[in-house]
Amino acid sequence: MTDRELMSRAREASMNAYVPYSRFPVGAALECDDGTIYTGCNVENAALGSTICAERTACCKAVSEGHRSFRRIAIYADSENWCTPCGACRQFLVEFSPDMEVLCARAGGRYVSYKLSELMPGIFRF
Numbered sequence: 266m267t268d269r270e271l272m273s274r275a276r277e278a279s280m281n282a283y284v285p286y287s288r289f290p291v292g293a294a295l296e297c298d299d300g301t302i303y304t305g306c307n308v309e310n311a312a313l314g315s316t317i318c319a320e321r322t323a324c325c326k327a328v329s330e331g332h333r334s335f336r337r338i339a340i341y342a343d344s345e346n347w348c349t350p351c352g353a354c355r356q357f358l359v360e361f362s363p364d365m366e367v368l369c370a371r372a373g374g375r376y377v378s379y380k381l382s383e384l385m386p387g388i389f390r391f
């Protein structure tokens with residue numbers, strides 16, 4: 266799967282977002298080492314701490330199906346800025362694959378690529 270195809274899956278996932286409070290839909294497409302793709306969107310809740318980001322949704326789906334090693338994730342939002350993972354998502358993902366590629370998009374279909382370890386220096390691990 267190409268980067269653009271993976272990003273397209275993330276864009277499609279963003280259309281399922283439940284965002285009545287922020288009105289900021291985000292989609293993610295996570296590629297496992299074996300090529301399996303899991304998508305996720307952000308799901309907000311009035312108890313804001315219960316909100317879950319698209320990246321963690323996709324990761325939880327993958328882990329619940331037995332996957333623990335990831336190659337890359339594409340994150341899409343129709344925004345003027347690059348849609349990078351929040352700190353909680355960075356820590357969540359680094360638990361599994363600290364060197365995975367992170368594709369961050371913005372409106373217009375442009376994206377940048379990082380290694381997760383670049384976005385999360387000084388990784389917290391036991």
